[in-house]
Structure formats: C-alpha cells, structure tokens
Amino acid sequence: MKQLIDLHMHSIYSSDGEYTPKELLELSKKAGYRFISITDHNSIKGSIEAIKLSKNYNIKVYSGIELDCNIKGINIHLLGYDFKGDINPFIEVEKNVLKLEKQRATLMLEKAFDLGLKFDKEKAYVKGFDGIVTGESIAEAALNDIRNIDNEILKPYRKNGNRSDNPYVNFYWDYFSMGKPCYVPIEFMSFEEANKMILDAKGISIIAHPSITVKRNPELIKYMINNGVSGIEVYSSYHNEDDINYYNNLCDELNVIKSIGTDFHGKTKPSIHLGSINTDIQNNLIEYFENR
Incomplete structure (x- = not known):
C-alpha cells in the first residue's frame, strides 16, 4: 500500500536537517503524501511554518516536535503532535537546548581531535546554528578533509564501508x-516533564524509533504509556521486520496507536527516502488523528 502519511521528518530547524519546510512540502507532494508532520529536534517552528504553507500543496500538516528527554538514565526521543493548546513552552525549550548545545561544543571538538x-x-559548526556542533557535522567535516584519507576510524563510513549507508548519523551513533x-552529556528534561508539556498543550505523545532508545523494554514502555503516551512509532526506517512485529504486538497488548515515520533528514541520512514505508495500518492512524 502506498505510503500516505509520514509523521517524522526534519527541516532546517533541526541542526541535522537539510530542507526548508517548503521544500519538505514539495518533496512530500511528489511522494504522494496526504498527511505529514515536521518534527524538528526541540523546535516547533518547522511544523508551524509548514502548516501556513500547506494549503498550496493539498497536504494536511499536523504540528509536531521531537523532544530530547531522559528516562531512568536513558536518552530518548518523544514525539509530540497536533497541539490544540499553548505551544509557547516549546519555544522556551528550543532556547534552553540551544544554549546547552553551545556549551558542549568545545568539548565535542576536543574529543574528536583526540581520536586523531x-x-x-570552523567547518564543523552547523550552518544557521551559531556555535553548535553535532556528531554528524564533525563527521562531515572529517570525511571531507583530505588529511583523513587513510584514517582507519573513518574507513567504515566511506564508500562501500559497512557504515556508509548513512555515514554522518552512523558516525554520531558510533562515537557521540x-x-x-x-x-x-546534556541535561535534558525528564520524560515526565516532556510528556506533561505535550499533554498540557493538548497534544499526542508517541515514542520515537524505540529500537534505538528504550529497545525491547516492555516495562519501561508500559510506564510511559501509563503516564499518558498514546502510542509507539512502530514503522520506522530504523526498524527491521522483527522489530516491527515486536512493537506491533506490544501496541496490540497495550491498546495504543501504531505510528509511521521515516525520520527523513536529507544528506545526514541519505539512505532514508520519503514514501519508503509500506503498511496497511496507516488508515487507522489517519482516522485517529482526523477524529481527535
């Protein structure tokens, strides 16, 4: 079944996103999408901008954000959607996180240089984000510097290497x-704070790509559901068939919604494409959002 809905993509309002909200709408239209949400890291700006432009593309855009937060010592991503209340607290979150990211930039660079x-x-600083570096931006700077041509650490991320499918973000996962x-470390807000913020804004909270964060921890996931989380991002570019079956069954057991998101970024994750997830559950997801 052709993918019609994608509730996880990133714009230039994410430090690792490549496209503007307008460009994402254009790409989404080409992909045949009818419903999307732009879920930038700790920023609601991209989705709000897209909502204003959406009437020109015949695409329903839900407001969205991907919040970094911490639960029992684990850094996770919590997706928030379709806010019908006050979104101003998210503006403050973005300011606070950007401040924290600037504070750790120098130490991140030092650790990268310590790797050799x-x-x-200067090339590792993210354009448009004054004073911020990311694991992905460091990877891009290093991989494009001829002085590292024979560096053994970087070989897996070069063409035909075993981590070359998404070299920049894979480098981030492997080293940062x-x-x-x-x-x-950054002291992000707790899961409880993040989830309350989403619910206070009369939104929906969804656990993003659990296979790379909370993993197969049913008790932890149940705790999150019992605190008001509405569902799990079952269909994700990070999930293989076994992951999908596991989270599908868990959603059935917990009676929560199953969400769909490519986590499209552009050049940071070049192997991820819009329209790449095929599933027959999307009509249930669309119905859930449209009938709130």
Missing part, C-alpha cells in the same frame, strides 16, 4: 551517542 581526526573546526567514546 583532522579538520578545520550515549555510552560512546566522544559522548558529551
């Missing part, structure tokens, strides 16, 4: 994510 990578640090050699 060579690059001009929680528990990895270059990880620099």
Whole structure:
C-alpha cells in the first residue's frame, strides 16, 4: 500500500536537517503524501511554518516536535503532535537546548581531535546554528578533509564501508551517542516533564524509533504509556521486520496507536527516502488523528 502519511521528518530547524519546510512540502507532494508532520529536534517552528504553507500543496500538516528527554538514565526521543493548546513552552525549550548545545561544543571538538581526526573546526559548526556542533557535522567535516584519507576510524563510513549507508548519523551513533567514546552529556528534561508539556498543550505523545532508545523494554514502555503516551512509532526506517512485529504486538497488548515515520533528514541520512514505508495500518492512524 502506498505510503500516505509520514509523521517524522526534519527541516532546517533541526541542526541535522537539510530542507526548508517548503521544500519538505514539495518533496512530500511528489511522494504522494496526504498527511505529514515536521518534527524538528526541540523546535516547533518547522511544523508551524509548514502548516501556513500547506494549503498550496493539498497536504494536511499536523504540528509536531521531537523532544530530547531522559528516562531512568536513558536518552530518548518523544514525539509530540497536533497541539490544540499553548505551544509557547516549546519555544522556551528550543532556547534552553540551544544554549546547552553551545556549551558542549568545545568539548565535542576536543574529543574528536583526540581520536586523531583532522579538520578545520570552523567547518564543523552547523550552518544557521551559531556555535553548535553535532556528531554528524564533525563527521562531515572529517570525511571531507583530505588529511583523513587513510584514517582507519573513518574507513567504515566511506564508500562501500559497512557504515556508509548513512555515514554522518552512523558516525554520531558510533562515537557521540550515549555510552560512546566522544559522548558529551546534556541535561535534558525528564520524560515526565516532556510528556506533561505535550499533554498540557493538548497534544499526542508517541515514542520515537524505540529500537534505538528504550529497545525491547516492555516495562519501561508500559510506564510511559501509563503516564499518558498514546502510542509507539512502530514503522520506522530504523526498524527491521522483527522489530516491527515486536512493537506491533506490544501496541496490540497495550491498546495504543501504531505510528509511521521515516525520520527523513536529507544528506545526514541519505539512505532514508520519503514514501519508503509500506503498511496497511496507516488508515487507522489517519482516522485517529482526523477524529481527535
């Protein structure tokens, strides 16, 4: 069944997004989408901008955001959608997170240099985000610096390497994510705070790509559901068939909605394309959102 709905994509309001909200609408129209949400990292701006433009594309856009938060020592992503209340608290979240990300930039660069990578640090700063670097932007700077041509650390991320499908974000997961050699912690809000913020704004909260965060931890997921989370992103570009079956069954057991999201970013994740998820559950998801 052709994909009609995609509730997870990123614009330039995410530090790792490539396209403007307008460009995402154009790409979504080409993909045949009827319903989308732009869910930028800790920012609601992209989705609000897209909503204003959506009438020109015959696409229903739901407001959205992807909040970084922490639960029992695990960094997770919580998706929030279709806000019918006050969204001003999300503006403050964006300001606070950007401040924290700027504060850790120097240490992230130092850790990258300690790996033996060579690059001009100015090229690692994310364009449009004054003073911020990411694991992905460091990967891009290092992979494009000729001085690293024979660097063994980077070989898996180059053409034909075993991590070359999404080289920038794979480098982030391998070196800068929680528990990895270059990880620099940020004190994000708790899951409870993030979820309350979404619910207070009269929105829907969904657990994003659980296979790479909470993993197969039914008790933790049940705790989140019992605190008001409405569902799980079952159909994700991160999930293989076994993952999909597991989270599908868990949603049935918990009687919560099954969501669909490609997590499209552009060049950061070049193997991920709009319209790449085929599933017959999307009509139920559309009905859930349209009948709120």
